[in-house]
Amino acid sequence: MNQGKILVVDDEESQRLILKRALEQDGYWVQTAENGRLAQAYLRENYFDICLIDINLPDVDGLTLMKEAKESGVDSSIIIITGRATMQNAVQAMKNGAFDYVTKPLDLDEIAVLVQRAAESRRLLDEFRKLKHEVKKSFEPGNIVGESAAMQKVFKTVGQVVNTDATILIQGESGTGKELIAKTIHYNSPRWNKPFIAVHSAAVPRELLESELFGHEKGSFTGALEKRIGKFELAEEGTLFLDEIGDIPLVLQTKLLRVLQEKEFSRVGGREILKANVRILAATNQDLERAVREKKFRADLYFRLKVIPIYLPPLRERKGDIPLLVAHFIEKIRRDMGAQISGVSPDALRLLEEHTWPGNVRELENTLIRAAVLSPGPILFPKDIALHPKESLAVPELDGLSLEELLHHKLEDYFRRTEGVDVDNLYSLVVERVERPLIELTLKKTGGNQIRAAQILGINRNTLRKKILELHITPKKG
Numbered sequence: 001m002n003q004g005k006i007l008v009v010d011d012e013e014s015q016r017l018i019l020k021r022a023l024e025q026d027g028y029w030v031q032t033a034e035n036g037r038l039a040q041a042y043l044r045e046n047y048f049d050i051c052l053i054d055i056n057l058p059d060v061d062g063l064t065l066m067k068e069a070k071e072s073g074v075d076s077s078i079i080i081i082t083g084r085a086t087m088q089n090a091v092q093a094m095k096n097g098a099f100d101y102v103t104k105p106l107d108l109d110e111i112a113v114l115v116q117r118a119a120e121s122r123r124l125l126d127e128f129r130k131l132k133h134e135v136k137k138s139f140e141p142g143n144i145v146g147e148s149a150a151m152q153k154v155f156k157t158v159g160q161v162v163n164t165d166a167t168i169l170i171q172g173e174s175g176t177g178k179e180l181i182a183k184t185i186h187y188n189s190p191r192w193n194k195p196f197i198a199v200h201s202a203a204v205p206r207e208l209l210e211s212e213l214f215g216h217e218k219g220s221f222t223g224a225l226e227k228r229i230g231k232f233e234l235a236e237e238g239t240l241f242l243d244e245i246g247d248i249p250l251v252l253q254t255k256l257l258r259v260l261q262e263k264e265f266s267r268v269g270g271r272e273i274l275k276a277n278v279r280i281l282a283a284t285n286q287d288l289e290r291a292v293r294e295k296k297f298r299a300d301l302y303f304r305l306k307v308i309p310i311y312l313p314p315l316r317e318r319k320g321d322i323p324l325l326v327a328h329f330i331e332k333i334r335r336d337m338g339a340q341i342s343g344v345s346p347d348a349l350r351l352l353e354e355h356t357w358p359g360n361v362r363e364l365e366n367t368l369i370r371a372a373v374l375s376p377g378p379i380l381f382p383k384d385i386a387l388h389p390k391e392s393l394a395v396p397e398l399d400g401l402s403l404e405e406l407l408h409h410k411l412e413d414y415f416r417r418t419e420g421v422d423v424d425n426l427y428s429l430v431v432e433r434v435e436r437p438l439i440e441l442t443l444k445k446t447g448g449n450q451i452r453a454a455q456i457l458g459i460n461r462n463t464l465r466k467k468i469l470e471l472h473i474t475p476k477k478g
């Protein structure tokens with residue numbers, strides 16, 4: 001059983017042997033070195049989980065050896081062995097980044113416990129790093145889907161800004177992928193290994209937002225019982241995502257502008273000036289330009305934020321992306337949820353392409369998840385897909401049957417009966433049922449204006465007028 005690799009650096013041979021034997025008994029693989037020079041050579045060649053380093057070495061001081069090793073990228077957990085427990089050595093060891101220190105004469109039980117702890121924390125650290133890499137992988141640019149010209153433009157901008165610290169304003173309706181873009185920028189930037197911290201401004205009560213962002217000192221306001229670290233400090237060296245920035249009150253906008261310009265701030269109720277090494281990504285689904293005109297948003301902050309703007313168009317304006325997104329989500333649902341789903345039927349896809357998606361990509365994703373969970377087979381048919389009724393023109397039921405069910409019954413009839421059913425009748429029956437609500441709804445939305453309704457429907461005005469007469473449609477009040 002290999003518990004990990006350990007390097008023991010000690011000039012006393014008996015000491016080295018005792019440690020080696022004890023640690024090997026506990027299942028570790030052990031290498032020994034009698035001086036600093038040899039230790040350095042081993043560290044260059046091999047990876048060690050843990051190093052036990054005597055502070056008194058013939059050629060180099062153990063603390064210096066540790067420091068140099070760390071600087072050259074060795075990231076083993078280091079335990080320093082000191083002759084005497086002088087306060088100075090102990091402090092210095094910990095300051096230089098030692099995992100811990102032990103004093104001579106060595107207590108093997110103490111060492112066993114310490115080494116075990118170091119190995120455990122190493123495993124946790126490795127685990128954490130692996131997780132971080134996995135998170136990073138899930139934000140590879142390939143996971144953002146879009147063929148449309150608008151999305152290609154977005155990708156290009158993202159590519160241009162990932163390696164910079166530029167502030168970026170991401171605009172788009174709800175569910176268009178603003179947070180996805182923000183995370184993709186972060187996880188592909190040099191800051192990826194540092195925190196990505198999001199502040200959802202609209203979700204935080206206004207009076208607490210300042211403290212949420214900048215932290216506060218103990219007693220700075222009623223209820224501030226403890227000192228609190230704000231998101232700016234938590235995001236240090238990383239990225240701060242200011243979501244729904246349009247909801248930040250004017251007073252706070254001023255403070256925010258100062259951080260953006262001076263790169264410093266202070267906690268609420270505090271005098272200390274803190275440096276902010278943070279990259280800011282902001283997002284909003286509001287029309288900030290209008291907010292500026294209405295004096296709800298500071299113009300200077302707006303211009304400071306939108307140095308590099310990214311605009312995500314609503315899904316209804318890039319319907320060509322729908323098939324690709326559907327394929328992407330089907331694959332994701334199968335992978336992440338283990339759902340037995342492999343695709344959508346052509347008419348189901350058409351249904352998805354025709355929907356206006358007021359909730360944009362998120363609504364599409366949720367619709368597919370719901371359908372995948374509820375559908376009996378691996379292919380999604382129109383009947384499996386429930387669209388938001390308010391905005392969609394769902395095919396109305398025919399005598400209590402869905403369009404597909406009706407078709408099914410009619411076809412069954414057709415093949416059973418030799419004389420056949422009246423197919424023309426079926427055609428006009430279905431078309432009429434679809435046409436009627438389509439025209440009625442459009443007229444309702446245009447307040448009965450036939451010219452605009454015809455424009456929206458993309459049909460000739462005379463055709464529309466003819467249909468209205470044919471179907472006996474009477475204008476309804478919207």
Ligand SMILES: Nc1ncnc2c1ncn2[C@@H]1O[C@H](COP(=O)(O)OP(=O)(O)OP(=O)(O)O)[C@@H](O)[C@H]1O
Nearest residue numbers: 143144145173174175176177178179180285361362
């Ligand atoms: N182009 C895309 N490719 C793949 N997935 C996408 C794309 N755009 C959005 N998504 C997915 O859609 C969902 C919604 O995206 P996101 O949360 O980023 O939207 P948002 O603009 O921040 O919405 P809101 O304004 O409501 O917060 C997420 O699951 C995201 O992964």
Ligand SMILES: [Mg+2]
Nearest residue numbers: 175178179243
């Ligand atoms: Mg969002």
